[in-house]
Amino acid sequence: MSIAITKRNNVKIFGKGTQAIVFAHGYGCDQKMWRIITPAFEKDYRIILFDHVGSGNSDQSAYDFEKYSSLKGYAEDLNEILYSLDLQKVIFVGHSVSSMIGVLAAADRPELYEKLILIGPSPCYINDNEYFGGFSYKDIDELIATLESNYLGWSSFIAPVIIGNPELPEYSEELKNSFCAMNPDIAKHFAKVTFLGDNREDLSRVCTSTLIIQCHPDVIAPVRVGEFVHKKIPDSKYVLLNSAGHCPHLTAPDQVISSIRSYLTT
Amino acid sequence: MNTQPFLENAEDLYQNAPFGYMTVRADGLIVNVNATLLKWLGYEWEEILLQKSFQDLLDMGGKIYFETHMMPMLLMQGEISEINIELKGKASIKLPTLVNASRIHDQSALETYFRFSILDITQRKSYELELIKARQEAEQTIQRLKQINAELEQFASIASHDLQAPLRTISGLIGLSEKKGHFPVDSEVTKYFSLIKRNAQRMKLMIGDLLEYARIDSEELPFEEFSLNEACEIGLEMIDDQVKESNAVITIPELPMVIGNKLQLARLFQNLFGNSIKYRSESDPVIRVAFEEKNDEIRVFVKDNGMGFEEDLADQVFGFMKRLHSHDSIPGTGIGLSACKRILAIHGGTIGATSEPGKGSTFYFTLPR
The missing domain is CATH 1.10.287 (Helix Hairpins)
Structure with missing residues (x-):
């Protein structure tokens, strides 16, 4: 196992099984987001967690604006992690932007993946003729402007008073810190790459069997987008959760766990 | 005069409090909103109630933040506080706000609802x-x-x-x-x-x-507390040869403790003593150090019996590479005293001089106490 890659992506490995599940976090988050989900799989699987470069506790100095100017850079990292751990035929679980990172990685190296599980995937956030992504260019510009002018608002400014949850004491603390952990320049760049990207063409290149987990309503990745992904990935299944929002692994973890479980046992 | 406590009207308080209030369902749908917030956003009651969700009032950054942070936190811990988020009102109204929210604890309710209180922070x-x-x-x-x-x-x-x-x-x-x-x-x-x-x-x-x-x-500048005498002694050692050659007599009283960089203050004394010797008169140099302590500063004097100069020129001598003499008559660069000025600036002090031709000069500097 390469220490350099482990350090670069803050790779964490645990669990008792042999089959590996790799969890990849979404934009503005880090691997701690999987905390409620992973205990359900620890007994039967080997859990691999990591932070994308520029997020969480990854090696900030490894952030290369050129390399990460498209999701390909992140997909390469993902395959490098699997390669360095000598893993094949893994189950990949990606949230939001990481769904597309997983799609790109599996399209390039199908032998590394047995199954893909995509939570709230969107191959293209911007509306384009017939295609409905949910956002316009203006929305994305606004987002970048928000990150430019109000970065504090997303991080330190909101930080002072967040009271812990008695059931999940350290959890809210982590949630709060995930945005703070991101360097503003990287946050901006990652936002552009994430929300301006168009990976619609890559979906049909996926030959790995895939599950799409969709929430309703989800303003970031609307139902129509999830359906589009399902239509384009040949060997895919689609499950609509009875939950609103974009982070069901946080807000409806039981539904996410049971969806993953039943998909893995079929 | 009426001494009874004021009786609040709950409905009036809700509608017209100097605070925005809103009740939303777990998916964000707005199920109640007060008059103050409607006024701020420029909407009519019918345009919002059961028509819009909280997310509809957010720009894309806000939506992402709401979905990935605000709502998960609300669902998990039942409350959030001091979230800074911008609301979009009607006709491009933009309202920077601070939002607090908590879950409504009503056992009979079938759905989960949250109350939002919204502060205008324009x-x-x-x-x-x-x-x-x-x-x-x-x-x-x-x-x-x-x-x-x-x-x-x-x-x-x-x-x-x-x-x-x-x-x-x-x-x-x-x-x-x-x-x-x-x-x-x-x-x-x-x-x-x-x-x-x-x-x-x-x-x-x-x-x-x-x-x-x-x-x-x-230089890296470690500041420490030490006796000015130490700086004086180091300064003198640096010009030991000149002192011996010129037969200079230097009297130094017991000086106070100061906080500063010892080596730099030693260079300061080295420059001042060196100048007294360099610009000497016919007689052997006699240099006397004295000081006085005022409320917030220490003032140190270095008085000599040298050739002196016109006091009008006192400011000039501290200028960078400014000299009163040609290099041929007395070699020098005009850097020493401007270096002293710089050292004192770093220490939060000042430097000055009084003089009269033929009667010697007194250079003085201050250091904060």
Whole structure:
């Protein structure tokens, strides 16, 4: 196992099984987001967690604006992690932007993946003729402007008073810190790459069997987008959760766990 | 006068409190909103109620934040506080707000609802923007200053190595030529070469002083508490030869403790004592150090019996490379006293001088207590 890659992506490995599940976090988050989900799989699987470069506790100095100017850079990292751990035929679980990172990685190296599980995937956030992504260019510009002018608002400014949850004491603390952990320049760049990207063409290149987990309503990745992904990935299944929002692994973890479980046992 | 407590009308308080109130379902749908918030956003009751969700009032950044942070936190811990988020009202109204929210604990309710209280922070936001702008400007200035400093350090290193090396060669070759008797006695060539030698010496002095000056700012500056006597003694050691050669008599009383950089203050005394000796009168130099303590400062005097100068020129002597004498009459670079001024600026002090030609000079400096 390469220490350099482990350090670069803050790779964490645990669990008792042999089959590996790799969890990849979404934009503005880090691997701690999987905390409620992973205990359900620890007994039967080997859990691999990591932070994308520029997020969480990854090696900030490894952030290369050129390399990460498209999701390909992140997909390469993902395959490098699997390669360095000598893993094949893994189950990949990606949230939001990481769904597309997983799609790109599996399209390039199908032998590394047995199954893909995509939570709230969107191959293209911007509306384009017939295609409905949910956002316009203006929305994305606004987002970048928000990150430019109000970065504090997303991080330190909101930080002072967040009271812990008695059931999940350290959890809210982590949630709060995930945005703070991101360097503003990287946050901006990652936002552009994430929300301006168009990976619609890559979906049909996926030959790995895939599950799409969709929430309703989800303003970031609307139902129509999830359906589009399902239509384009040949060997895919689609499950609509009875939950609103974009982070069901946080807000409806039981539904996410049971969806993953039943998909893995079929 | 009525001394009864004021009886609040709950509905009036809800509608017209100087606070925005809103009740939303777990998916964000707005199921109640107060008049104050409607007024701020420019909407009518019918346009919002059961028509819009909280997310509809957010721009894309806000939506992402709401979905990935606000709502998960609300669902998990039942409350959130002091979330800074901008709401979009009707006709491009933008309202910077601070949002607190908590779950409504009503066992009979089938669905989960949350109450949002919304504070208008337009003014606070504009101050914040000013602050961010000021910080950015300050950071840029620091960057620029760091760059300038780095360039200066590089310049100092060029001065020390690249300029001194050819100078050493020139001086060395002249010395060698003299030794080998290449210059006939009393010839014009000898005179020229003696001039070249003197100028090379002068340049060496200037480079040395410039380096010293450049070092004042580039050095790491540990501040400590010590007796000024220590700085005096180190300064004197640095010019031990000059003191002995000139038969100078230096009296130093017991000086107070100060907080500063010992080595820099030693250089300060070295310069002041050195000047008293260099600009001496016919008589042997007599230098007296004295001090007085005021409320918030210590004032130290270095008084000599040297040649003195017109007091009108007192300010000039601290100018960078400013001199009252030609190099030929008294060699010097005009850097020493400006270095003293710099050292005192770093210590939060000042320097000045009083003098009268033929009657000696008094240089004084202050240090904060």
